[in-house]
Amino acid sequence: MYITNLIIQSGFWITWLLIPIIYELIPAIIGFFSLQVAKQHFKHLKPISKYPYITLIVPVYNSEDSLFNCIKSIETSSYPDEKIKVLIADNQSKDNSYQEYLRARNIFHKLNMQWLSTDQGKAKALNAAIYNSIGKYVIHIDSDGVLQEDALLYIVTDFENDSSIDALTGTILTRISLIKKTKNKFLKFIRENEYMEYCQSFLAGRAVESQGNRLFTMSGAFSAFRRNKLLGTDLYNIETIGEDIDMTFQIRYQLKGRALLCPLAIFYVSPLDNINKLYTQRQRWLRGELETLHLFFENRSIGISTFFKNFVVRRLVMDHTILLLRVIWTFAFVLLILLGYSSNVVITSFVLLYLLYLFILLLNFLSIQSFLKRFSSDRKYYLSKFYILLSLPIYYFACSFIQVIGIINAMTTPAAWTTKNITQEFSDCKKVIEKDWMANRYGKRKRKL
Known part of the structure; x- marks a missing residue:
């Protein structure tokens, strides 16, 4: 046993x-x-001697808190500014994202930047920007982050090799x-x-x-x-x-x-x-x-x-x-x-x-x-x-x-x-339990009567 x-x-x-x-x-x-x-x-990997032209797409939605730093990381990257076209694809922002874009444009004069107003949705923003892209490579980054200094260079070097x-x-x-x-x-x-x-x-x-x-x-x-x-x-x-x-x-x-x-x-x-x-x-x-x-x-x-x-x-x-x-x-x-x-x-x-x-x-x-x-x-x-x-x-x-x-x-x-967050999920779950509990109590009372 x-x-x-x-x-x-x-x-x-x-x-x-x-x-x-x-x-x-x-x-x-x-x-x-x-x-x-x-x-x-x-x-x-062989270092590149000639920098191809690239388009960098930044889809934006209510990004006033992060957009400027994102653009700054593009400007301070090791990839030459004159070889980059930056497309800011805004999908119906309701904050001051556009003002942050203007501030960046006034400071980073060397960057070729363009603002695009698109339909709502990240995919729609990206697609609209792709149609406006030029150059050999198209790269997109989110507006709430920043590039490591050599990130663009590493990407293009991999492609070129x-x-x-x-x-x-x-x-x-x-x-x-x-x-x-x-x-x-x-x-x-x-x-x-x-x-x-x-x-x-x-x-x-x-x-x-x-x-x-x-x-x-x-x-x-x-x-x-x-x-x-x-x-x-x-x-x-x-x-x-x-x-x-x-x-x-x-x-x-x-x-x-x-x-x-x-x-x-x-x-x-x-x-x-x-x-x-x-x-x-x-x-x-x-x-x-x-x-x-x-x-x-x-x-x-x-x-x-x-x-x-x-x-x-x-x-x-x-x-x-x-x-x-x-x-x-x-x-x-x-x-x-x-x-x-x-x-x-x-x-x-x-x-x-x-x-x-x-x-x-x-x-x-x-x-x-x-x-x-x-x-x-x-x-x-x-x-x-x-x-x-x-x-x-x-x-x-x-x-x-x-x-x-x-x-x-x-x-x-x-x-x-x-998507509902965990607080909302718990709240909904509590309501269902309370509703079922009350229904159960009401059912018991009805049967007694």
């Missing part, structure tokens, strides 16, 4: 660990060695200076986790995807294209909030092209304002992914039989099927104890799972710090936050839980750019 229970309960935690080992640990180990090879790429590259996305990191200024300790801790998450996502995850032209999505905050290739697409899809994913798929599947990561091209964005922002942001990303996959693969053959051939199928399994199982299993531990499993076995399973994810993060950490060698301040800060790796698995789980809610919301609520 004892041996039987031991086998059954051991089988539980072995099964618990099997999926993350197959889907996350093994790819992480392969990715670690893949990244070592990827780093050699930068040693063979490899004519087979059709599109590039940069590395997105949160601004360290704003993290350091955060007074609320809990918010600062969340922002530090977010910084490490972005490093892991771009300089490990997307860097590995990029090796086999398997980049799932170019960042909507910072992406670049050969202009002639971009004009060969259907432009940005206005029917989904996942227009960046849709564009990535267009480049790869419609044009049979290559969309890669340029890890040295860094764009710094503002960190999260609060937990509500994290909640709405992750749900919006998840909804955009689901919408785009539905729209783009509606008339294409895609199924579980193509799991080993099509990385998109594997991504779907990881982001949705495994995600649901991860959350369900985590909350099922109470039920497992009630069913007779030893609490020690369950706790041991949690500890082993945590250590497994910690090992994966450590592998990525070692690769990422070498990517940051050219950026001393970023590397110094990154290394100083080594201890954040300890909390990152928990942060990832919290994000997974939000994504599961996002899947449910995506299936039950109409598409919209704005």
Whole structure:
């Protein structure tokens, strides 16, 4: 009897660990060695002697607080001002964004800047600006961030060294200076986790995807294209909030092209304002992914039989099927104890799972710090936050839980750019419970009468 229970309960935690080992640990180990090879790429890049003309698009919506600094980062970049056309594509701002644009235009005289008034929606703003673009490359950045000094130069250098590259996305990191200024300790801790998450996502995850032209999505905050290739697409899809994913798929599947990561091209964005922002942001990303996959693969053959051939199928399994199982299993531990499993076995399973994810993060950490060698301040800060790796698995789980809610919301609520935040969700949930409670009490009274 004892041996039987031991086998059954051991089988539980072995099964618990099997999926993350197959889907996350093994790819992480392969990715670690893949990244070592990827780093050699930068040693063979030839510096460009002639700077091609580029168009830089900045979509704007109520960006008065950040637009000036965004334009300033373009002007102070190492790429020559006379080789840049800046298109500020405003999609119906209701604040003083235009006044900030005028202020920047009066100060940065060398920049060729133009203001475009467009229909509301980021995709519509981008499309209008693309039609007004000139030059060899089209690059777009969000208005709430700033470019690293050499980011544009790194992007163009990658393009010029490899004519087979059709599109590039940069590395997105949160601004360290704003993290350091955060007074609320809990918010600062969340922002530090977010910084490490972005490093892991771009300089490990997307860097590995990029090796086999398997980049799932170019960042909507910072992406670049050969202009002639971009004009060969259907432009940005206005029917989904996942227009960046849709564009990535267009480049790869419609044009049979290559969309890669340029890890040295860094764009710094503002960190999260609060937990509500994290909640709405992750749900919006998840909804955009689901919408785009539905729209783009509606008339294409895609199924579980193509799991080993099509990385998109594997991504779907990881982001949705495994995600649901991860959350369900985590909350099922109470039920497992009630069913007779030893609490020690369950706790041991949690500890082993945590250590497994910690090992994966450590592998990525070692690769990422070498990517940051050219950026001393970023590397110094990154290394100083080594201890954040300890909390990152928990942060990832919290994000997974939000994504599961996002899947449910995506299936039950109409598409919209704005999403209910966690405060609104709790408020709605409270109202439903109160309504059901009152209905139940009323029903009991009626039956008594």
